[in-house]
Amino acid sequence: MEDAMTGRKERGIHELYEDDPERADWLVFGRVANPDRRGFLRGAGLATMGLALGSAIPFSRNMPGGIIPAAFAQTPDEFVLQGKEGLIIRNDRPINLETPPHLLDPDITPVENFFVRNNGLVPEATDDPDSWTLTIDGEVDNEITITLGELKNEFEHVTMQAVIECAGNGRAGFYPSPSGNQWDVGAVSNGEFTGVRLRDVLQRAGVRDTAVYTGHYGADPHLTMEEGRPAISRGVPIEKAMDENTLLIWGMNGGDLPLAHGFPLRILVPGWVGSANQKWLTRIWIRDQEHDGPGMTGLSYRMPRYPVEPGAEVPHEDMEVMETLIVKSVITRPETNSEVPAGEPLRVRGHAWSGESDVENVQISMDYGVTWQDTDFMASPNKYAWATFEADVDLPQAGYYEIWARATDSEGATQPMVVPGWNPRGYGNNSTHRIAVKAA
Amino acid sequence: MRAGVIATALAAATVAFGWGLTAPAVAQQYDPQDEWQGLPEGKGREEVFYNCVACHSMGTIMQQRLSLRWWEITIEKMIDDMGMVEPPDDEMDLILDYLEEHFGQDSPR
Numbered sequence: 001m002e003d004a005m006t007g008r009k010e011r012g013i014h015e016l017y018e019d020d021p022e023r024a025d026w027l028v029f030g031r032v033a034n035p036d037r038r039g040f041l042r043g044a045g046l047a048t049m050g051l052a053l054g055s056a057i058p059f060s061r062n063m064p065g066g067i068i069p070a071a072f073a074q075t076p077d078e079f080v081l082q083g084k085e086g087l088i089i090r091n092d093r094p095i096n097l098e099t100p101p102h103l104l105d106p107d108i109t110p111v112e113n114f115f116v117r118n119n120g121l122v123p124e125a126t127d128d129p130d131s132w133t134l135t136i137d138g139e140v141d142n143e144i145t146i147t148l149g150e151l152k153n154e155f156e157h158v159t160m161q162a163v164i165e166c167a168g169n170g171r172a173g174f175y176p177s178p179s180g181n182q183w184d185v186g187a188v189s190n191g192e193f194t195g196v197r198l199r200d201v202l203q204r205a206g207v208r209d210t211a212v213y214t215g216h217y218g219a220d221p222h223l224t225m226e227e228g229r230p231a232i233s234r235g236v237p238i239e240k241a242m243d244e245n246t247l248l249i250w251g252m253n254g255g256d257l258p259l260a261h262g263f264p265l266r267i268l269v270p271g272w273v274g275s276a277n278q279k280w281l282t283r284i285w286i287r288d289q290e291h292d293g294p295g296m297t298g299l300s301y302r303m304p305r306y307p308v309e310p311g312a313e314v315p316h317e318d319m320e321v322m323e324t325l326i327v328k329s330v331i332t333r334p335e336t337n338s339e340v341p342a343g344e345p346l347r348v349r350g351h352a353w354s355g356e357s358d359v360e361n362v363q364i365s366m367d368y369g370v371t372w373q374d375t376d377f378m379a380s381p382n383k384y385a386w387a388t389f390e391a392d393v394d395l396p397q398a399g400y401y402e403i404w405a406r407a408t409d410s411e412g413a414t415q416p417m418v419v420p421g422w423n424p425r426g427y428g429n430n431s432t433h434r435i436a437v438k439a440a
Numbered sequence: 441m442r443a444g445v446i447a448t449a450l451a452a453a454t455v456a457f458g459w460g461l462t463a464p465a466v467a468q469q470y471d472p473q474d475e476w477q478g479l480p481e482g483k484g485r486e487e488v489f490y491n492c493v494a495c496h497s498m499g500t501i502m503q504q505r506l507s508l509r510w511w512e513i514t515i516e517k518m519i520d521d522m523g524m525v526e527p528p529d530d531e532m533d534l535i536l537d538y539l540e541e542h543f544g545q546d547s548p549r
Contacts, residue, residue: 089499090499090503091496091497091499091500091503092472092497092499093495093496093497093499093500094496176505176506176507176510176545177504177505177506177545179504179506179510179514181503182503182504223495223496223522224494224495224522224523226523311507313509313513
């Protein structure tokens with residue numbers, strides 16, 4: 001596909017690995033061909049590939065580097081790189097894929113278009129998901145280890161839609177440029193998720209009065225492949241963990257969670273920054289203090305406690321943990337840079353969301369923000385899902401137009417038309433989304 | 441180390457300015473298929489590639505546009521937190537000079 005902003009050809013991620021399967025091994029499994037070029041699965045790579053296949057690999061030393069096991073080709077849903085065509089590859093080790101806005105048009109983002117943000121490598125795909133275990137320990141009366149099968153059988157099921165958005169979505173808009181994935185507007189998607197309430201499971205473990213915070217752990221290997229080192233481990237205050245909408249999920253859009261999105265088990269903390277939703281979930285450690293795993297300290301997923309000048313070096317102790325998403329919208333129709341007929345009404349569509357608040361309206365402007373018009377606004381099907389807006393606009397004469405959208409939430413917060421406050425890692429850019437159309 | 445790096449960068453900038461050289465007008469793009477994954481040719485490219493590729497792709501680097509100071513902070517983090525083996529001073533200077541020249545705060549995107 002072509003990136004509308006740069007005019008640059010983007011290649012589908014699967015296409016890349018068809019061209020260079022040795023590289024695909026390294027990217028996904030950390031598997032490095034040995035010097036005799038006969039192939040050797042190093043460390044975690046061997047275990048990961050074996051588990052993904054559901055069995056050990058005899059003769060692994062003889063397995064040529066760069067051969068993607070045929071089994072993957074036959075089970076596309078279990079192979080993370082398949083079915084992700086059309087996304088912008090921000091990075092591929094770790095895998096970080098952005099959705100172009102026009103592919104966010106459906107109310108529920110299809111799996112193949114759902115953005116992907118990983119901090120580490122993709123872990124094993126188990127062939128026995130019901131035996132996957134989750135341990136809950138720390139400030140609980142009874143430490144429990146429960147299988148996914150037991151979660152499915154013993155607790156009430158809940159299905160809900162929710163927006164997942166990377167805290168750094170929009171980072172590319174900041175100057176000076178903060179480090180991190182240079183997301184434009186598409187590190188966000190809306191899915192329909194199925195699981196059980198975390199609080200029901202926590203109640204079985206018996207949360208003590210001393211509980212303050214959760215610490216989430218997953219099975220994804222760290223980029224260094226250091227054994228037992230978490231790629232990321234974030235958490236939320238115990239009150240949010242006990243909220244009825246915080247779930248342990250195994251289902252997405254009517255099927256199993258795909259591997260790229262945390263198969264077989266993920267925590268869903270709706271309305272909060274994406275990294276709270278730990279993928280490949282194996283453990284929730286109930287803490288008696290704010291969690292301090294990787295991604296909870298320093299500059300990562302944290303904002304300055306006070307406004308800072310662009311480029312400032314903020315002492316780490318002056319940073320505080322990010323919690324909720326903020327009001328934002330994206331225009332999904334028409335695709336930017338479309339050519340449309342002049343003198344005919346143009347249908348504009350998009351979505352809007354806000355963390356713990358509800359979106360109350362979305363307005364659009366065709367004249368660079370001088371005037372704004374209301375849109376037909378359909379409330380979201382449940383709290384934490386995005387809402388959809390539509391409007392017909394008139395393009396009175398041929399020429400270049402920009403369409404801007406701004407959402408306002410129930411707290412009265414609205415999107416700024418310029419990039420909001422700079423911060424060291426470039427979080428929280430919810431400035432107005434703009435697209436271009438040429439009327440002819 | 442920092443003073444040395446800045447001195448080197450200043451020297452490099454002075455030389456470049458004196459010769460009327462400017463940064464390339466078009467940014468080089470991350471290219472997974474390329475031998476160097478798209479890293480532009482230049483002094484320090486090998487050092488950057490081999491010090492970083494063990495853990496992540498060049499896409500991680502090539503997205504960034506950081507000041508020399510922020511590149512220093514980033515590499516310090518790689519050494520302190522991410523298991524990067526600290527390169528000798530002369531190699532570190534090459535790495536930082538390369539990053540600042542090609543992926544500096546105002547390098548073209």
